[in-house]
Amino acid sequence: MVTTVLFWVFGVAAVVFGFLVFRLDSMAQVTFALLASFLCVAAEVLLLGLGYLGLVIVLMMVMEMVIMAVFMIMYMMNPAGLMPMAMYHNKAGAMSISVGTFVVLGAGIFLVDWPERAGGPPAEPTVALGTALMGPQMLTMMTLGLVLFATIVATVMLSTQRGRYDRFGDDLRARRPEDPVPGGVGPQRTEMRGPR
Amino acid sequence: MTETPLWSVLVLPVVLAVITVGTIAFDAVLAARAAGAVGAPSQVATAPLREVARLLVTQRRTTVTADGVLWRVGVLTVPVAALLAALVLPLGGAAVADLDVGVVWFNAMEILAWAAVWTAGWGPNAPLSLVGGYRFVAQGLAYELPHMFALITAATAAGTLRVGGIVEAQSGVWFVVWMPVAFVVYLLSAMAMAFWGPFDAPVGRDLAGGAAGELSGVDRLVFLGGRWLLLVVAAAMAVPLFLGGSHGPVLPPWLWTLVKTAAVLAGLVWLARRFPTVRMERFAEFAWVVLVPLTVLQALVVSVAVLAW
Numbered sequence: 001m002v003t004t005v006l007f008w009v010f011g012v013a014a015v016v017f018g019f020l021v022f023r024l025d026s027m028a029q030v031t032f033a034l035l036a037s038f039l040c041v042a043a044e045v046l047l048l049g050l051g052y053l054g055l056v057i058v059l060m061m062v063m064e065m066v067i068m069a070v071f072m073i074m075y076m077m078n079p080a081g082l083m084p085m086a087m088y089h090n091k092a093g094a095m096s097i098s099v100g101t102f103v104v105l106g107a108g109i110f111l112v113d114w115p116e117r118a119g120g121p122p123a124e125p126t127v128a129l130g131t132a133l134m135g136p137q138m139l140t141m142m143t144l145g146l147v148l149f150a151t152i153v154a155t156v157m158l159s160t161q162r163g164r165y166d167r168f169g170d171d172l173r174a175r176r177p178e179d180p181v182p183g184g185v186g187p188q189r190t191e192m193r194g195p196r
Numbered sequence: 197m198t199e200t201p202l203w204s205v206l207v208l209p210v211v212l213a214v215i216t217v218g219t220i221a222f223d224a225v226l227a228a229r230a231a232g233a234v235g236a237p238s239q240v241a242t243a244p245l246r247e248v249a250r251l252l253v254t255q256r257r258t259t260v261t262a263d264g265v266l267w268r269v270g271v272l273t274v275p276v277a278a279l280l281a282a283l284v285l286p287l288g289g290a291a292v293a294d295l296d297v298g299v300v301w302f303n304a305m306e307i308l309a310w311a312a313v314w315t316a317g318w319g320p321n322a323p324l325s326l327v328g329g330y331r332f333v334a335q336g337l338a339y340e341l342p343h344m345f346a347l348i349t350a351a352t353a354a355g356t357l358r359v360g361g362i363v364e365a366q367s368g369v370w371f372v373v374w375m376p377v378a379f380v381v382y383l384l385s386a387m388a389m390a391f392w393g394p395f396d397a398p399v400g401r402d403l404a405g406g407a408a409g410e411l412s413g414v415d416r417l418v419f420l421g422g423r424w425l426l427l428v429v430a431a432a433m434a435v436p437l438f439l440g441g442s443h444g445p446v447l448p449p450w451l452w453t454l455v456k457t458a459a460v461l462a463g464l465v466w467l468a469r470r471f472p473t474v475r476m477e478r479f480a481e482f483a484w485v486v487l488v489p490l491t492v493l494q495a496l497v498v499s500v501a502v503l504a505w
Contacts, residue, residue: 028266028318035311051297052357059304063340066310070333 007047014040022088027073035065052126204292212282215457216421216428220244223465230469251417259320259410267319271415273312274422281305282429284359286436287453291359298359299351302433303344306389309426310336313391313398313407316419320410328406332398334476335388338483339395343385345491346378349498350437363441370440374501377494379438381487383464386430388479390423393468397476399423431460 017037024030038061046054088094122128134141157163167177221241228240283305284291284298295301310333317329351357353375354365362371372379388395391407399406411419435441435456442449444456 026263028263028315032266032269032311032315051295052300055297055300055304059300059307062304062307062311063336066314066333067337069314070330 003047007044010040010043010047013037014044025085027085028069031065031069031072035061038065048125049121050125050129053129204287204290208282208285208287208292209279211287212279212425212428215432215461216424217244218458219428219461219465220424222462223469226465226469248417248421251413254413254416256415257410257412259322262321263315263319266315268415270312270315270317270319271411271419271422273308274316274419275425276422277305277308277312278422278425278429280308281426282432285429285432286360286363286441287450294358294360297357299347299357299362299437302359303347306426306430307336307340309389312422316411317398317407322410324403324405325407325409328398328400328403328409331400331403331476332391332407334480335391335395335398338480339385339388339487342381342483342487342491343389345488345495346382346385347437349375349378349491349495352495353498353502355502359436363436363443366440367443370438370443372438372440375438375494375498377490378498379434381491381494382434382437383431383460384487386427386434387464387468389430390427392423392427393464394471394474395479396468397473400473427464428457428461431464432457434460 014037017033017040020033021030021037024033039058042054042057042061045057048054164172167179168174169178221244224243225237225240281302283293284295284302286294291298313332314329317325317327317332319325350362350371353371354362356362356365365371387393391398397406399408403409405411408416408419435453439456439460442453444452447455
């Protein structure tokens, strides 16, 4: 009973916060309305008994939204995102698409012939879900993960202008890195270094 | 792990409040000693309580076109996140909620502080407090990864994410003995999480108080009190994770937990007074270049040891 009430409360709250994303006029408030919506979804996942997944959603989304707020406010076209703005473009089209999607999905819930539940939930739902998703493809996924990670590292290595030789000298002997901005970030000072 | 009685929900905030007040008093005594011991010890130790009374009656300051909603939400979230994180703390063998995924719960709740400090800095529409908020995000990005590896290492050794299970796994040898790197990194990131000690750049003096700069009255009390609470909870979590939790001879389990927590807190508060504030970009580089590889190595050692035995 309590679970059902909570499920509806979080469900409605998730939709309301999601709607607020398009009603609020401040970049920061929009970002945190989206975060609130995600947190409500995480609560729904927790109510389904998937503790690990629900908490990981909380963890990832808070980090992600804070970083997104920082970047969006930095790169918005109006200074620091401080001027009133709106999150929607092509209002009529966007509205019809989103309302249409909501209606189709909502209708689907009532029209689909849902199967009866067979058996009880597993003792460890997260493990069961992981096995179902990853089981036979575990080796593929692990290889893929390694390749992806190597790609990220290689891309950063290739695209960075300042490597360790720029920072610590050609023989890597410098005790203090020569940085235009301390901490190993910032542009290359070619005019100071001469030809290579 | 015994069945948790319902009254523990009410006991937890009281216990945390008492420990927090004690920690603040200890810090005040250290500060007075560093300044040449002005006033009687009892007067020095109760100074924080008088400060609380002062903040309670101070009128709130407001700023022009402040984002009131985000500001209040941010300020309030700091103590709330600390309290929620504390739910999985086993106080002498019984946590309020010994969740299956307690370690993940703890981490998820403390991450709420990221959003809280950033919005608290953004809210007042003032440059210095905004810079403070940004500094905390930079600091968070730098400490969070080593912090997670430290947490994972303890969970790997115990083979469970349940905090009670991690304590049980230390009935023989405490984890601090064979994962010292994870322990030290955990303590570092615990301080960074509460933007305390060498990691207090987000509320630094060079920013006139940073994220807390525009806060006054009750707001200030809630935000800075919540920060102390974060420090207490993070330090208290080091006990079940690395220091054997309630295990120990002679004394009852709850007393062992308390003694160890007090020792960790005293160490952190004392250390914070010994070191100057770390500059953000230096900490970021140190965290990525030194701490992350070290904690990965520590996790590897522990994983191999777990697989081998």
